[in-house]
Amino acid sequence: MKLAITTRNRKRAAFTLAEVLAALLFLAIVIPTAVEAVHVASLAGEVAARKSGAVRVAERVLNESLVTTNWTSQQSGTVTEGVVDYQWKLTSQTWPQEALQQVTSQVTFTAQGRNYSVSLSTLANSPPPAATTTSSSQ
Numbered sequence: 001m002k003l004a005i006t007t008r009n010r011k012r013a014a015f016t017l018a019e020v021l022a023a024l025l026f027l028a029i030v031i032p033t034a035v036e037a038v039h040v041a042s043l044a045g046e047v048a049a050r051k052s053g054a055v056r057v058a059e060r061v062l063n064e065s066l067v068t069t070n071w072t073s074q075q076s077g078t079v080t081e082g083v084v085d086y087q088w089k090l091t092s093q094t095w096p097q098e099a100l101q102q103v104t105s106q107v108t109f110t111a112q113g114r115n116y117s118v119s120l121s122t123l124a125n126s127p128p129p130a131a132t133t134t135s136s137s138q
Contacts, residue, residue: 047111047116050084050111053084053086054107054109055118056081058105061079061088065103065105066122071090071092071101072101075089075090084109087107088105089105090104092124100125105119105120106118106119
């Protein structure tokens with residue numbers, strides 16, 4: 001008989017209305033903030049991936065131009081990697097020290113509706129002047 005009395009007097013464990021409302025308020029603040037953080041991280045990842053691609057393009061253009069000594073005049077073009085277009089421009093300018101040129105490869109691209117740019121530069125020996133040949137007929 002004593003057993004029946006103790007179970008009847010025992011309180012039921014439950015959340016109060018105030019606790020439930022406080023938890024809902026907390027979730028209403030935390031969930032949008034977490035979603036925004038994931039969105040920002042995704043955008044940063046996309047920009048970083050495209051910058052990495054732009055660096056590859058800039059390095060390739062710079063190396064090809066140095067090997068072929070094709071950097072004495074300004075050049076430009078477009079390279080497509082996957083679905084991304086990279087516009088590149090190659091320029092050279094005289095370095096303050098004698099017989100050196102600063103060769104710069106600049107690559108621009110669009111990510112998230114904004115334009116970004118990556119530049120790589122190196123120093124190169126100025127190419128010797130083109131030799132002219134003269135022929136004489138006797």
